[in-house]
Amino acid sequence: MGRVGVLLLNLGGPEQLEDVRPFLYNLFSDPEIIRLPFRWLQRPLAWLISSLRTQKSEDNYREIGGGSPLRRITEEQAIALQDNLQQDGHEAQVYIGMRYWHPFTEEALERIKRDRVEELVILPLYPQFSISTSGSSFRLLEKLWQEDPYFERVKYTVIPSWYKRQGYLNAMAQLIAQELDRFDNPDGVHIFFSAHGVPSSYVEEAGDPYQREIEECTELILRTLNRPNEHTLAYQSRVGPVEWIKPYTEEALVELGDRGVKDLLVVPISFVSEHIETLQEIDIEYRELAEEAGIDNFQRVPALNTHPVFIEDLAAMTLEALDGPSLKFEDVMRPEENFKMYPQERWEWGMTTAAEVWNGRLAMIGFIALLIELISGHGPLHYVGLL
Ligand SMILES: C=CC1=C(C)c2cc3[nH]c(cc4nc(cc5[nH]c(cc1n2)c(C)c5CCC(=O)O)C(CCC(=O)O)=C4C)c(C)c3C=C
Ligand SMILES: [Fe+2]
Ligand SMILES: [Fe+2]
Numbered sequence: 001m002g003r004v005g006v007l008l009l010n011l012g013g014p015e016q017l018e019d020v021r022p023f024l025y026n027l028f029s030d031p032e033i034i035r036l037p038f039r040w041l042q043r044p045l046a047w048l049i050s051s052l053r054t055q056k057s058e059d060n061y062r063e064i065g066g067g068s069p070l071r072r073i074t075e076e077q078a079i080a081l082q083d084n085l086q087q088d089g090h091e092a093q094v095y096i097g098m099r100y101w102h103p104f105t106e107e108a109l110e111r112i113k114r115d116r117v118e119e120l121v122i123l124p125l126y127p128q129f130s131i132s133t134s135g136s137s138f139r140l141l142e143k144l145w146q147e148d149p150y151f152e153r154v155k156y157t158v159i160p161s162w163y164k165r166q167g168y169l170n171a172m173a174q175l176i177a178q179e180l181d182r183f184d185n186p187d188g189v190h191i192f193f194s195a196h197g198v199p200s201s202y203v204e205e206a207g208d209p210y211q212r213e214i215e216e217c218t219e220l221i222l223r224t225l226n227r228p229n230e231h232t233l234a235y236q237s238r239v240g241p242v243e244w245i246k247p248y249t250e251e252a253l254v255e256l257g258d259r260g261v262k263d264l265l266v267v268p269i270s271f272v273s274e275h276i277e278t279l280q281e282i283d284i285e286y287r288e289l290a291e292e293a294g295i296d297n298f299q300r301v302p303a304l305n306t307h308p309v310f311i312e313d314l315a316a317m318t319l320e321a322l323d324g325p326s327l328k329f330e331d332v333m334r335p336e337e338n339f340k341m342y343p344q345e346r347w348e349w350g351m352t353t354a355a356e357v358w359n360g361r362l363a364m365i366g367f368i369a370l371l372i373e374l375i376s377g378h379g380p381l382h383y384v385g386l387l
Helices: 017-028 039-063 070-087 105-114 134-147 149-153 166-180 200-204 210-225 249-258 276-292 308-323 353-376
Strands: 004-010 093-098 119-124 155-158 190-196 231-236 263-268 297-300
Touching: 004 070, 004 105, 017 039, 039 276, 070 093, 070 308, 093 105, 105 134, 105 149, 119 134, 119 308, 166 210, 166 263, 166 308, 190 210, 190 249, 190 276, 200 210, 210 231, 231 249, 231 276, 249 276, 263 276, 276 297
Parallel strands: 004 093, 004 119, 119 155, 190 231, 190 263, 263 297
Antiparallel strands: none
């Protein structure tokens, strides 16, 4: 066996407040996050949306100490995985490739090349697959692979999702059981699974398996946990005006409060590290909302981070991937090449859905342009260098 590497993929997060705006710009420049009918619109729109969202995002990051802990935790996971493999007699270098912030995927590939890695396992730190997360990183990797002939030599395999693995399920069940047992009446606690949402069109039109995988993952965790508690699954972190998959976490919490639920345990399930959505959105915003709705005892299960059972399973997954058949970028699911996130496919005259969508889009662009002009004294054409 040649030199072995493991590439951990993750989203990345701003490490300090100054990073928030460029981080958001990178995120919204990704066509897997905002898909537009014209490529040329991507960057101006990314600039616009990131500018409009920076203040709100900065306020959120300020509430958790001024930055995301994602890099630190992912580095700890990488070290723990490398040590675990080494203790079992396997020499492998673990690399981190973030999609929207440092260390970027491009930097990881440079290191992999410099170290002359010959065999590589590509392991996204997302248990479930989504076009917007693992799919986006795979698409970028495929492009980088094609651009550099060095990578023709690298034998690689991709792990698309891994939420069914018993080691992961055991680690999740252990964490939940531990938190349940802190309540006075553990069996009476309502378990609330909160997953990061995606726009409904990803699932309904692009065939993103994300929602199905989240639902199946929830069932598998509950089966492993083997407790009698009632449960709910809902989706958090909606952004923008389009419809996202339902139920929404904020609505589900209010409904449970109205039903008289007093003890609630939140389980974040689409991510394996603490991040802004757990530390700020769940621990601060949703807690406040739940308490207002009458839920007196609101607790959360910590993210897996470097839980030893989880790290052991990442190591086992790596070794199985090295021994098993290799899976290429083109083998892992992705949307149709020219798929559009909005409902129209074919133009028809009259007040059709397509016409309404276009009216809405043009009105929105006009409105935003006006807003920018009012705030800054300069119009958008000035900013993109056209005036
Ligand atoms: C599996 C997890 C995630 C999915 C699916 C996902 C889709 C998705 N996200 C946005 C927009 C934003 N995401 C942001 C931060 C963020 N997203 C995830 C995970 C998933 N996103 C994480 C873990 C984080 C936090 C990283 C950190 O800094 O700790 C943000 C920025 C933060 C904010 O302003 O709230 C945005 C914006 C979309 C549009 C989307 C699906 C299309
Ligand atoms: Fe996100
Ligand atoms: Fe959020």
